[in-house]
Amino acid sequence: MTREQIEASLADPDGAYQRLRRVMDAWCALWYWPLTEAETEPPTLDQWLDVCRDLLGAAPDTKHSWMDTFGSGTPNWEQLGQAETHDLNLAGAQPVSSVVEKRAWLRVCEKVATEQGFFHWELDFATVFARGGFDLQVGNPPWVRPVVDVESLLADGDPWWAVTAKPSEAAKAERREVALAEPGVVEHVLDGSTEASVLGDVLGDSTAYPVLTGQPDLYRGFMSQAWNHASPTGISGLIHMESHFTDEKASTLREETYRRLRRHWQYINELRLFDIHHLVTYGVNVYGSDRKVGFVHAASLYHPDTVGRSFKHDGSGEEPGVKDNRGNWDQRPHLSRIQHVKESTLRLWQEVLGAESWTSTPMVYTVNLAAERTLARLSKAHRASSLRLEFSAGWHERADRERGRFVSKWGEALWRDAILQGPHLYVSHPLYKAVNRTMRNNNDWSSTDFESLAEDGLPVTAYKPAGDRASYDAAYTLWGEDRVPARNFYRVAWRAMAANTGERTLISGLIPPGAAHINGVFCVGLPNRNLVELVVLQACSSSLLSDFTLRAAPKSGIYLANFGRLPLVALDHPLLDALIGRTLRLNCVTAAYTSLWTECWSGEFATDTAILERLDERPIGPTWTAGTPLRRALDRRNAQVEIDALVALMLGVSADGLCAAYRGQFGVLADNDHARSKAKKPYLFDATGRLVPNSVLAVWRKKGDMITEEERTATHPGSGLDYVYELPFATRDREADFRTAYAEFERRLAAKAGTS
DNA sequence: AAGAAGAGCCATTAGCGGCA
DNA sequence: TGCCGCTAATGGCTCTTCTT
Known part of the structure; x- marks a missing residue:
């Protein structure tokens, strides 16, 4: 027998291999049935089964295969061919050309299969799977979420869609009509949409990928495949994203991952070892078979060399952080970087994050042991959610604009007309920035001069309410059984996007009644309750330790669930007034905060003295005046430092813990x-x-x-x-x-x- | 002195899937 | 159908340093 003979046999359309391949290709192709296919209908279930029967044959009545006639001896090439032909005949398989000829839909499937190039692991690595699977798999799978992006498909024909910044809905509608009238554009958009949409469906199919829940991503599909394809003692090394370690909806995958992980090294691309964005984090993951949880890992690595040297480190000296003492990304090795994760570790993570089950708890990324001890301490505190928070995500920046709730328009806004965005806030800094008239891009904002901010200072916003006022008010978030407008209350608002590698992760401030915001900002309120609780909540959320708990389990956004897990100080703590006073003097920047100040006023505010330098101190009283807010930059910074120290003290974290x-x-x-x-x-x-x-x-x-x-x-x-x-x-x-x-x-x- | 290159900073919003 | 929760194989801008 020659290689040519084998290849000819495998290529024979009437041979068993090509018949099976044709059916598998067709099954895959049916997922991708083109929406632009006008003449041919996809098969019904019966038609599909008929074709499977014609191509593969049905199980014959007899259990005997022609192979049995060869006895115990190994059949030769000739005899194998006879056996295959005989078995196919016995099963009633039809000549392939006649099967294909009768079914137009099968020809469509073949066209799709050619375009998509389906790969059938079980078929093409049959000999490997016969031995139990792969012993070693190594790969960098695609990290792609299949999303249908009609505008980028339209941009293939008309660059306007790609280059126009935030076009209005009317302009889009007009342009879309023109674009779709062009020949071939509808087909291009439909085919492109089909591809992404089907990929999502396949990955979301619980029979094919039972471990994948939540939003589909190709890398997760490859994780699942690699596990399925490995032999019982097989090892797989994959480099991919980390999102399943913190994704609320990926708990099944996370649990499976923990049991298979042997090594996990989390990198941040700051040294640009890969030609992708420097903030991208990714993990090198080594997987084995399913067993009791036990793996070794390290987080916040910048260079693979750090891992190898940390294994050899003797554990002496200062524990490394994210930056070394010269401000460079910290590549120093240390034994404490290497964490041995087992059930007790997952239970600690569960406690720290308040997760439902230890087996699927999100991962806590700590660089060293000191950080982990602080987190464990913080997990004992009450959590913000104990205040029964009401939540609002504000206007949906796209959907509510399309509904005509607001329009893009620059200018100062009364609080009742204000629609805030992320840059309006910083940590206990309402009115932190104002949109510039040019509104060119996300950096086109100017910082507020707090020293000269008028008593009746107002936000400058990029969006303005539209339509009639009653429906604007009614369509915004309503709270409680009485459906009270959320905008009636003072609220703690924060930037929804987590700035995990920025100066601070959680950026929150108090916003006054009337203000609305888009969903780049979230807020919580405590309707009809004592405002003091709200101020304490703001104090805690502004503290460095709160931020630290979020940074330890990084996510792309900070949602109510994450915010609710922030540690909360005791509301009867003897130093509470010191915390409230400082928080109010940072947040009550204009007269819009008068009633908040008055209601929370305590005589202790007047006798409380600053510990750190305060260069522009002015007298305060029970009524808000221009002297109430701290205005000088250093005074504000120092007050925040004092709040950070106070919150640490009140939560039982030492000064060392805070500094670490x-x-x-x-x-x-x-x-x-x-x-x-x-x-x-x-x-x-x-x-x-x-x-x-x-x-x-x-x-x-x-x-x-x-x-x-x-x-x-x-x-x-x-x-x-x-x-x-x-x-x-x-x-x-x-x-x-x-x-x-x-x-x-x-x-x-x-x-x-x-x-x- | 002007331009190029490098590095750091600072920002979502669109779209999907689940669910009422 | 509409609402809600959730997530993202960056991009643009600015400042600094390097090069011509």
Whole structure:
């Protein structure tokens, strides 16, 4: 027998191999039945079964195969051919050409199969599967979510769809009509949509992929395939995304993953080892057979070398974080980087995240052991959800615009007309930025000058309410059994997108009654309850430790479930007024917060003194005045540092724990605090506590303190006012400030305990 | 001095699937 | 059908440094 003979036999359309392949191809092709196929109908179930019978034959009555006639000896090539022909005849299989000729739909299937190039693992690696599967599989599967994107399909014919920024609905409708009238465009859009839609259906099919739930992604399909195709002792190494480790809806896949994982190394592409975006995280995963949970892993790696060297490390020295002390991505090895995950680890993660089951708990990504201990401590606290939060995702930026709830229009807005977006907020900074008139892109915003912000200052928004006011009000989120408008209340709002690698992950602030927001911002409220609780919630959500719990299990967005798991301080804590006072003085930036201030006022606010520097202190009283909000940048920064220390103290986390969380997870914030690398620009405050703008710093870095007064003057982009920045310019040491504030609050707590 | 290249920062919104 | 929950194999801009 020659290779040519074997190839000829495999290529013979009437041979068993090609018959089976034809049926498998046709089955796959039916999923992709083209919507543009006008003449031919897809087969009915009976027609399909007929063809399977004609091509493959039916099981014959006799159990005997022609093979049996060869006895125990190994049949030769000739005899194998006879056996195949005989068995096919016995089963009633028809000549292939006649079967295909009679069925137009089968020819359509063949065309689809040619286009799609279906691959049948079981058929083409039959000998491997006969031995039990693959011993070793290595791969970088495609990471693709099949999504139907009609606009990008239209862009193939008309670039307008790709290059026009946020076109109006009317413009789109007009353009769409013109585009679809062009020859071939409808077919292109339909075929392109079919492909993505079918891929989603196949991956979502519970018979083919029982472990996949939630949104389909090709990499998850390949995980499942690799597991199925492995031999009982087989090992598979795959490089792919991490989303199934934190995806709320992927618990089945996560549970299966934990039992098969042997090694897991999570990388962030900051060193750009791969030519993809530098913020992309991915994992190198080594899988074995299903067994009791036990794998080794490390998170926040930047270079594979770190893993190998960490295994050899003796465990001495400072535990590494995300950045080293020169502000570079931390590649230092350390034994504590290598975590041995077993059932007890998953149970800890479950506790930290409040997950339903330890077997499918989302993953907690901690760089080192100190961080894990802090998380364990925080998991003991009450959670924000114990306040029974009401939630609003605001207007849907697309759907509600299409419904005519609002339009794109620049300008200052009364609070009742305000539609806020992410940049309007920063951590306890309502009105943080204002949209510029040009509205060019997501960076086209200007920071607010809090020093000159008027008592009746208003947000500048990119969206304005449209249509009649009654339906605008009625269509917005309503709360409770009485269906009260959410907009009636003060609320804690936060940017919905998690800035996992930014300065802070969770960016929340108090917003006043009247304000609406799009779904880039979420909010919660506590209708008809004491406003003090809401302020405490804001204080906790603004704290570094809350942020730390979110950063440890990174997700792309921060939803109600995630927000509800934030730790909450005790509402009867002796230092509560110190926390509330500081939080209010950061958030109550205009007279719109008057009633909040009045209702939460406590005599202790007036006697409470700042621990860290406060350069622009003004008297406060039970009524909101322009002096109530902290306005100077350093004063605001220091108040937040004091809040961070207070929340840590109230939650039972030590100053060391707080500093470790800061050092370990907040690389960008630490960069901004330190002048530890020439490439990084730290926050520099002048002698009056103002943040020195870059235009002044650029000169100062060249000339040092020889800088002239004119060069020290800059116009604030938010207010147009000129400020002269006074020397010396200096950074502030956040860790030292944490410790100072923490120690003083501890002392005040002890003093209170002594007097009461 | 001007342009190129590199690095860091800072932002979703569109669309899917589940469910009432 | 409409609402709700959820997620994303970045892109654009700006500043700095390097190169010509």
